[in-house]
Amino acid sequence: MKRICILACIAIAGLTSCKKFLDTKPTDFYTSDNYYGTEAQLQQALNGVYGDLMRPELYAQVMGFNFVSTTDEVMSNRTADGDARGLRYNYDASLVHIAGIWRYAYVGINNINALLDNIDKPAMDASRRNIIKGQALFLRGFLYFILTSNYGDVPLVLHTPAINDVNMPQVKQADMYKQIEKDMKEAEILLKDYTVTQAKFNDVVTLTAVQAMLARVYLYWAGYPQNNTTKYQDVITYTDKVILSGLHALNPDYRQVFINLARDQYDVKENIWELGSLGAAAGVVNKSGNDIGNFVGIQSTVTALDSTSYNAAAWVWVTKKLFDSYEVDPGGVAAPNKASLDIRRDWNCAGYIYTGTNPRVKATRPNPWQMCAGKFRREYVPQAIRNTNGVGGTYNINWPVIRYSDVLLMRAEAENYLNGPANAYNYINQVRKRGYGLMNGNVVKSITMVKLGDGYTQAPAVSITGGGGSGATGTAIVTGGKVNGIYLSNPGALTPGSYYTSSPVVVIGTFWTPGISYAAGMQITNNGMLYTVTTAGTSTNTAPTHTTGASDAAVTGAVFTYAGEAATATATITVGNESDLTPGLNKEAFQQAIRDERMRELCFEAVRKADLIRWGSFVTDMQNFAAWATSNGAGVTSTGNPNGLQGIRNVSARHVMLPKPTYELNLNRLLTQNEGW
Template sequence: MKRICILACIAIAGLTSCKKFLDTKPTDFYTPDNYYGTETQLQQALTGVYGDLMRPELYAQVMGFNFVSTTDEVMSNRTADGDARGLRYNYDASLVYAGYIWKFAYVGINNLNVLLLNIDKPKMDEGKRNIIKGQALFLRGFLYFILTSNYGDVPLVLRPLAISEVNMAASKQAEVYAQVEKDMKEAEVLLKDYTVVQSKFNDVVTLTAVQSMLARVYLYWAGYPQNNTAKYQDVITYTDKVINSGLHALNPDYRQIFINLAQDKYDVKENIWEIGSLGAAAGVVNKSGNDIGNFVGIQSAISATDTSSYNAAGWVWVTKKLFDAYEVDANSTATPNKASLDIRRDWNCANYVYNGTNPRVKAARPNIWQMCAGKFRREYVPQSIRNTNGTAGTYNINWPVIRYADVLLMRAEAENYVNGPGNAYTYINQVRKRGYGIQNGNVVKSVTVVNQGAGYTVAPAVTITGGGGNGATASAIVAGGKVTGIYLNSPGALTAGSYYSAPPVVVIGTFWTPGVSYNAGTQITNGGNLYTVTTAGTSTNTAPTHTSGASSAAVTGAVFTYAGQAATATATITIGNESDLTPGLSKEAFQLAIRDERMRELCFEALRKADLIRWGHFVTDMQEFAAWATNNGAGVTATGNPNGLQGVRNVMQRHVLLPKPTYELNLNRLLTQNEGW
């Protein structure tokens, strides 16, 4: 453990100025003995731990990317470099990334132990002291939860260690869970009056953040390998505390959650606790950006001539299993992929990339196995830091550690386990309603082509108006001169006053309007006919017409040549509870539905692998998925993801846990390696 102590000393030394290093009596060098003497210094020490959570070795990269990017919802598309980062389950205990979580979790724990040892040192308001102490205890418990979730049995260090204290045996995972519970429960008491109302931000720990995370701790404790199923009742207890607090609610627009994270807009109702990045909340240090939305994001390159451009590697692609998990509109004629009734699909599974650099071009990506993970979109990061003089900027997307939707799904899962699915429907259906965009009303469900028309040379615009709502958008798909399908891009604005009470009117193309100047090549419709402007000019009040045998219709100032019949389409809207989960499921079937719903809702938030592990069949699940993926095109080079498929095939029992770092085993002679490593 010596390395931990050394790194902790370095962290404390970061408060030091060296301008007088030759003085025999330094006046500006801080040690634990002469620090922690004021409320400000206590807060600074706590803030430093918050800041370190957004290190590349933790949530700025490793926690959301390495070791969690090949499951049944997402797969790496890399070869050798993917192995070097731990993406394809082809690594050993010496891999530096495998030790980062261990190293920097213990650095944080050591700094928190020093803070807690000195918490009573300054004279200050006791209420403020309790807030600092409560957050420190929670963070220590949280870091141990990270450690035991990733490494299993780990040493419990609850006080600052001397430099000579190197050898320390690992505590059993059950003991680590018990300490996590103890720290978090004490934090709950100390933070009993500290909520998002008081903090006004959610990138610091508040009461409901503690309660939400305790529910997650209990959920993991109840699953494999501890299988302490009595903890499901504790999940119910703690999720109920959050739900009944009235402080949290689902954002009616799923997409807006992640736009807010990119734009540093704090949604304290949906995001119970997020880790802040550049431009963080008052009292939390600013960071220099992160890799969120980069490796797990929509592929894009910087364009020196396009200041709206951004850089993202897109090193992972979604799986067809995830894409197919979202319900589609059976009546959709869109190709090659039918439109989905669930707005989460097209946000999470991005069907485009940005190709080229000068100029940057948005290009379609219709192959499902090669769609980018679209949840965290760098294109929504403020332009001022996204692209600086044609080079990559300091991208800042906050990380959602735990969201209210997760609380509802944990509540549904625990309820089903303890009491069966009866009351569990209440919680899962809330998440599903929001996923379908109908949390507060009805939206456009689908747009169906009635007449494909003929003569189209480009895809016409699709306009949706009326019906009492607004915000619905769609795109036409043209093949062979006909409109073969309509793809619903957005079902509506999903804000108060924007929901639909009746089917809106769908207009395909541009209607002829008198007094409008038309460019050559423009296609317009009139009287059910499609015309192409062959001579540019301004239209008069005389509308273009087409009669049998006539090839064109001239209007003064512009010539409109008959192209064919205009396409038409109609829209339908949702009614009532169309998103609700199938009623009457058995306990076992409901649990399977929970598994799928967590994937739809929480994909790419670094939870899927841990979920598969706690459900007890991680290796078997990956083997079954590998066979399914093989049979469904994942191994096809042109349209699949053979590199990712190989990663899935590499999964073995030892990958349930990360290996304990080699350097730590060399220092700590009482530490033993995890099985299989």
């Protein structure tokens, strides 16, 4: 994160008796009277607000975990401690995490108000002042967006309050949206020349970050509970501003988006605004670690002698609904799950965990109900900031507040609502094309067995070569001595020059090569036949042959024994448009497709619950999902997630909004509690 955290040091002022009157103006600590006097102090104050967004009470933990981790895409696997964190809809208004969001959103707002009240104080370049002011206004609007989307009607404070300003009236959500719009639109004007090209990184607010977030504000405003559908036109207006700016584009490899976040490598095209966590400038103290990739991550423990190990609790598991939403190769082999044509599935739904302590072992986790959420992977965090070898450390993964794919999906949804699907297909198909790895060319789609072979005692190696591309990998699935299929684990490298122009060649097994040593037990292929090395030795130029089924002493000091016919397979590559959404959908069917695509693309990014709420279907959808999950094995202790299912069953109408914190209700007598609390 390319920012400096503000440090405040408060000392007690000394008193002297040689003056007739007490000088009440402090000289050895900061107040609004003796601060904000320089551009640097304005910038430091702004930096402090950015830094506080990555507090545990906000995006370092709670905003991406506590109240958004039990929906139809992901469920908590916890019992009592899950209730203590608000994971299973058993919380009440006294829960500390309920108060944390409220408290630190208002702390940020108060600091921004102080900054804005003093923005004209120093003499400085006008363009620099506009950039600081524009970011501050946007952040105030953003914090109010957090508050009103979570708590509904909340107090509106636009200036530094007096010490006795305790009882503050709450403002209707519709009016709060108007204030958010006002702040962000003013920020848009002030930041009109401040783009990611100028900033060079994206963990500060730039012009398109304002425009993208305004589109999200309008989308929420258009939905439940305000249902101001006129705002869909504003969604189109502001998504178009981002799209037509030419500053943003999808990363061709979906997986790389999140690897970059773990490595603090800025992808300013895909991630329009992210919250930075690492710290990079020389001499700048890094921010403390965050829980991104911990509770919502792939299970692992630190192993004493393994420098690649990391710690992650994995307190949530994905749902079978999410897993099944990704398209699979209909002719593929189940191992135990069929390979997906959509590369997002196996990234988001991690089919493995790390077990053991010395050595650490990568163990398969094939049951979708018990798969970890794999989007944010701590294994990609640089070892310099990873907790290894039993030594305390920090994990720093940046949080993607809004991505370009979200802008495209918002554009499709608003277009469909106003005009139907005809012109909306373009936007959703861009996201789907990237999801299938087809943005810039074709990849391997499937591998079909020609001969299953016989006599295999172990899974043979698989290589995929030629066809003008590279990077495709597969794993042989052996049952009953036969290769029953090839599980396509990677369709190919998604970089220029690596896409396939024709079907590559699939080679199953290790082929006999003269002049090398063979160990006993190895299986090799020659002339379409499979052989097992029964006696180790160094090969000669005589290849093993099969005549009678007896052993063939084709190597010096070694014996090859015929095992059976060798397996063979062929590969099929994709056609560039086959990831496109089914054409000819009506308006209702297209809207459902949008809902499904948002889950596939944006899962675990803390938008699913908010989406279900704005669609006005949160409670009904959770009730329907609970019934479906029960019928599809979620309640089975050994293979499902009964703790998460119980959380879903706890959902009621009151969970559409968070309760207002008990402490705030006791302090501010003008607040009223949300319905149901």
